[in-house]
Amino acid sequence: MPLLFSYGTLRDPAVQRANFGRELGGRPDALPGYAIRMLEITDPEVLAVSGETQHPIVVATGDDADTVPGMVFDVTEEDLIAADGYEVDDYHRVLLPMASGAQAWVYVSVPG
Incomplete structure (x- = not known):
């Protein structure tokens, strides 16, 4: 079964229910070699779901x-x-190693 790492709105139970039809089961982990920045969202559908x-x-x-x-x-x-349909074009999904050693899909900033 694939793993998805979330550090943002995909951790929100309301966002999970809206996108997946259920709340996801998960566990804490971390992504080494990356830092968080903030991105202004203008997509009305994403704004409606995340608030x-x-x-x-x-x-x-x-x-x-x-x-x-x-x-x-x-x-x-x-x-x-x-x-993939929820995330805006500023994000793309890549498979990365987690601090735990697991490999998980992560939405990261589009290079450029």
């Missing part, structure tokens, strides 16, 4: 001392497709 105009986004720093805390969720391939 937040500022969402966190992670950027690679290359420094393993930088760590982003969050949750790793067990998801299905269908859940990943639903999450």
Whole structure:
């Protein structure tokens, strides 16, 4: 089963219910080598679900001392497709190693 790491709005039970039709089961983990920045969200559908105009986004720093805390969720391939539809174009999904050693999908800042 795929893993999805969330450090932002996908941890919110209301966002999970709106996107996946249920609340996800997860456990704490962390993403090394990344730092959180804030991103202004203008997509009306995302704003309606999250209720937040500022969402966190992670950027690679290359420094393993930088760590982003969050949750790793067990998801299905269908859940990943639903999450792809929720995230705006500033994010893209990549498979990354977690502090626990697990590999999880993470939405990170689009390079550029």
